[in-house]
Amino acid sequence: MNTFAWLLKREYWEHRGGFQWAPLIAAGIILLVVTIAVITGLSNAPLDGHALINGVRISDIAAALTPEQRLKIGAGLDVGLFFSAAPIAITLAIVTFFYLLGSLYDDRRDRSILFWKSLPISDMETVLSKLVAATVIAPLFALAAALILMLGLLILFSIVVAIYGMNPFTVVWANASPLSVVGKVAMLIPLNAVWALPTIGWLMLCSAFAKRVPFLWATLLPIAIGTCVSIFDAVTNLRLPNDWFWQHIVSRVLFSILPGSWMDFEHLDNKMDGADGPEVLLNAIDLNTILAPLAGANLWIGAAAGAGMIALAIWLRRWRDDS
Amino acid sequence: MSAVIQANRLSKRFGTTPALDDVSFSVEAGRIVGLIGPNGAGKTTALKAILGLTDFQGDLSVLGLDPRKQRHELMQHVCFIADVAVLPRWIRVSEAVEFVAGVHPRFSRAKCEQFLARTKLKPRMRVREMSKGMIVQLHLALVMAIDARLLVLDEPTLGLDILYRKEFYQSLLNDYFDEQKTIIITTHQVEEVEHILTDLMFIRDGKIVLDASMDAIAERFTEVMVNPDRAAAARALQPLGERQIFGKSIFLFDGTDKPRLAELGEIRQPNIADLFVATMKGTYA
Numbered sequence: 293m294n295t296f297a298w299l300l301k302r303e304y305w306e307h308r309g310g311f312q313w314a315p316l317i318a319a320g321i322i323l324l325v326v327t328i329a330v331i332t333g334l335s336n337a338p339l340d341g342h343a344l345i346n347g348v349r350i351s352d353i354a355a356a357l358t359p360e361q362r363l364k365i366g367a368g369l370d371v372g373l374f375f376s377a378a379p380i381a382i383t384l385a386i387v388t389f390f391y392l393l394g395s396l397y398d399d400r401r402d403r404s405i406l407f408w409k410s411l412p413i414s415d416m417e418t419v420l421s422k423l424v425a426a427t428v429i430a431p432l433f434a435l436a437a438a439l440i441l442m443l444g445l446l447i448l449f450s451i452v453v454a455i456y457g458m459n460p461f462t463v464v465w466a467n468a469s470p471l472s473v474v475g476k477v478a479m480l481i482p483l484n485a486v487w488a489l490p491t492i493g494w495l496m497l498c499s500a501f502a503k504r505v506p507f508l509w510a511t512l513l514p515i516a517i518g519t520c521v522s523i524f525d526a527v528t529n530l531r532l533p534n535d536w537f538w539q540h541i542v543s544r545v546l547f548s549i550l551p552g553s554w555m556d557f558e559h560l561d562n563k564m565d566g567a568d569g570p571e572v573l574l575n576a577i578d579l580n581t582i583l584a585p586l587a588g589a590n591l592w593i594g595a596a597a598g599a600g601m602i603a604l605a606i607w608l609r610r611w612r613d614d615s
Numbered sequence: 616m617s618a619v620i621q622a623n624r625l626s627k628r629f630g631t632t633p634a635l636d637d638v639s640f641s642v643e644a645g646r647i648v649g650l651i652g653p654n655g656a657g658k659t660t661a662l663k664a665i666l667g668l669t670d671f672q673g674d675l676s677v678l679g680l681d682p683r684k685q686r687h688e689l690m691q692h693v694c695f696i697a698d699v700a701v702l703p704r705w706i707r708v709s710e711a712v713e714f715v716a717g718v719h720p721r722f723s724r725a726k727c728e729q730f731l732a733r734t735k736l737k738p739r740m741r742v743r744e745m746s747k748g749m750i751v752q753l754h755l756a757l758v759m760a761i762d763a764r765l766l767v768l769d770e771p772t773l774g775l776d777i778l779y780r781k782e783f784y785q786s787l788l789n790d791y792f793d794e795q796k797t798i799i800i801t802t803h804q805v806e807e808v809e810h811i812l813t814d815l816m817f818i819r820d821g822k823i824v825l826d827a828s829m830d831a832i833a834e835r836f837t838e839v840m841v842n843p844d845r846a847a848a849a850r851a852l853q854p855l856g857e858r859q860i861f862g863k864s865i866f867l868f869d870g871t872d873k874p875r876l877a878e879l880g881e882i883r884q885p886n887i888a889d890l891f892v893a894t895m896k897g898t899y900a
Contacts, residue, residue: 298717305710306703402704406697407754409668411718412690613669 295413299421300429310387311430315437318383322376323444330448334455351457366467369446373473376445377438384434385550388426388488392495392549395422396609397506415609419496423602426492427485431551435478442470480552483582487554487591489598494545497601500608514542544594554585617679619644619765619797620665625673627660627821634660635671636821642814644764645794649808650801651887652818653895658801661818662769665799666695678764691720694758695767702742702750709738715757727760730790748779755783759791766791768800772807780807787811809887817894824894837868838885839876849879856893867893 293301304311357365396419399405408418446468450460498510521537547553585591620642627635634657642648652658663669667682667689675682680689702711708731716724734752742750751771758766772780788811792798800808815832817825827835841849846864850857852875854866867885868876876882 293717295718298714301717302710302714305707306705399703403698403701404703406668406695406701407703409666410690410695410697410758411715412687412720413718414687611670613663 296417296421299413299417300425303421303425304429307391307425307430310391311425311433314383314387315380315434316440318380319437319441319444322379322441323448326445326448330452334452349457354453354458354463357463362467365463366469369449369464369468370470370473373442373445373468373470374477376441377477380434380438380441381551384430388430389491389495389549391430392422392426392492393499393506393510395426396496396500396605397502400612400614401504416606419500419602419606419609422496423492427488428481431481431484435474435481438477439470439474442473446470480582483554483585484551486595487585488549490544490594490601491546491548491598493598493601493605495549496605497608500605500612503614511546514545518542540590548594554591555581617644618642618676619646619678620799621674621676622661622664623674625661625664625671625675627657627664627669627671633657633821635664638673638818638821638823640816640823640826642797642799644797646813647792647798647800647811648814648816649805649812649887650799650816650818651803651805651891652801653899656818657821658818659769660821662695662767662799662801666693666767692764693767694761694763694765695769696751696754696758696771697769698771698773702754704741704743706742707738708736708740708753711742711753711757712738715761719761721762722757723760723762727756730756730759730786748775751775751779751783755786759786764796766796766798768798768802770802771800772802772804780804784808784811805887805891812887815887817891819895832890833884835870836885836890837871837873837876837882838889839866839868839880839882840864841866841880845879852876856889856896858889 399408446464450464453460453463494514495506495510498506498513502509518538518541618641620640622641623639625635625638626633632655636657638657638661650658650661660669660671664671664675665677665682667686670683677689678692682689706714712724712727712731715722716727731753734749734756736745736749736753736756740749742753745753755771772783775783784807787798800812802808809829812829814828815825816823825832836855839849840860841864843862843864849864849866852866852868852871855869856867858865863880866879867889873882
């Protein structure tokens with residue numbers, strides 16, 4: 293194993309709780325809530341296999357599904373699975389936000405930086421290993437947790453389906469495709485990473501720079517500047533496009549870490565005009581949607597700014613001398 | 616053998632206070648050098664310059680490398696213990712050993728485990744669960760298992776009890792040091808290192824005020840215990856320092872003829888602590 297791999301392992305050792313356990317716990321909580329909901333629902337509903345809807349047995353409906361209807365069920369399940377992972381994505385965002393804020397600060401605070409610096413590791417390798425931990429390692433753990441969650445949800449759903457006298461294999465497992473949903477989410481990891489670069493760069497820069505409370509530096513500075521810009525904007529008649537600063541600077545340096553925050557919802561809206569089934573939503577999240585932000589200057593300007601801030605963080609890591 | 620460290624006119628200021636003021640010195644291989652000075656004299660700055668942790672003016676070559684530009688190569692051959700308790704608090708003994716083994720080409724895992732076997736440290740233990748003394752044992756086991764050419768120790772035993780301190784220097788001397796290696800130590804506990812040092816450097820206000828081998832120091836400095844009636848005669852020889860004990864005066868002389876001093880009273884070898892106090896007189900005044 294080379295030095296870089298060891299550095300990644302080091303990050304994992306130190307942040308096992310955030311990287312590995314936090315998304316698993318989030319998945320567990322969602323599963324628990326859904327289980328409770330299912331139990332409550334079942335205890336209030338007739339439990340025999342001959343439940344009737346408008347005089348028709350549910351199990352007969354399931355048996356009489358046409359291929360198109362099956363497709364719709366599958367799409368419905370997949371959309372459900374896709375969005376069930378949202379709490380995990382939010383957990384991931386919070387974990388990486390605070391991970392990055394501490395990444396170049398915590399070891400300066402407890403002076404253990406002097407131990408790391410006593411080893412033959414360049415500061416560039418150190419900083420880049422933290423970048424990779426935040427953009428690859430942490431998302432992969434979250435993805436694994438999401439897959440576990442999806443399979444758990446499908447098992448729960450299968451039990452409900454079975455209780456109502458339907459065959460869970462033909463109704464649920466033959467139609468849902470958790471692996472392809474996870475695959476889709478996995479494909480987004482590189483895009484999320486590039487999109488998140490301005491936030492990552494800003495947080496690492498604050499982490500490498502702040503003497504104390506990097507959190508306040510990271511949050512208050514952009515917010516204060518944004519407020520000044522807004523006030524200036526209001527009292528003079530210099531008309532910046534509405535909320536430009538908040539949208540393109542403040543939100544990019546603070547919130548781009550949220551997976552999928554690059555999504556252009558207006559664009560998605562247009563694509564789903566005239567939607568008549570759940571499959572439209574998942575289809576809308578296709579290669580075009582993913583590639584669309586790649587064509588925009590917003591993504592690349594942000595990425596370049598992020599790379600610049602990371603370079604600055606590396607320089608600070610090398611020369612900052614306050615231990 | 617060429618010098619391990621060659622420093623030429625090093626300077627560094629913090630604001631208006633000079634931490635290093637035009638300092639030049641050199642350290643040969645196979646020496647154990649004590650860098651001794653009062654608080655704020657520039658010891659740590661000098662060490663940081665050697666380790667490439669801080670910028671400075673002047674020329675400095677460590678093992679033939681420039682610590683500012685070639686820090687990465689340099690750290691393959693240099694180890695340091697900056698202070699007690701700087702190991703990351705979350706790390707386990709086994710993880711620390713594994714990590715250093717992974718990233719350091721000159722680390723011997725077998726050696727490290729052999730050192731650890733002499734302690735009470737267990738592989739699953741985390742640094743945050745250890746006492747200061749145990750942390751130092753772990754750090755020392757890691758560092759001694761690295762075949763480095765230069766070891767820098769900055770107050771390595773601060774806050775440790777005497778058992779750990781003795782053990783620390785004993786292992787360093789018995790299991791680590793040889794003529795291929797060079798050690799630089801800064802410490803305030805001068806009494807404990809004076810028997811292992813080969814060279815001594817006093818630093819005061821960013822300047823080196825004494826730089827000599829221990830043998831040379833034994834030649835140069837003499838302490839005389841003088842009865843009150845001959846005190847005036849002793850003062851006339853311009854002693855470096857004077858202190859009173861049991862009604863007698865003890866004078867410290869630099870370079871004065873030993874036979875001549877013997878006429879004044881009982882002469883003896885001054886210890887480094889007394890030499891230090893006399894040299895640094897008035898530092899905080």
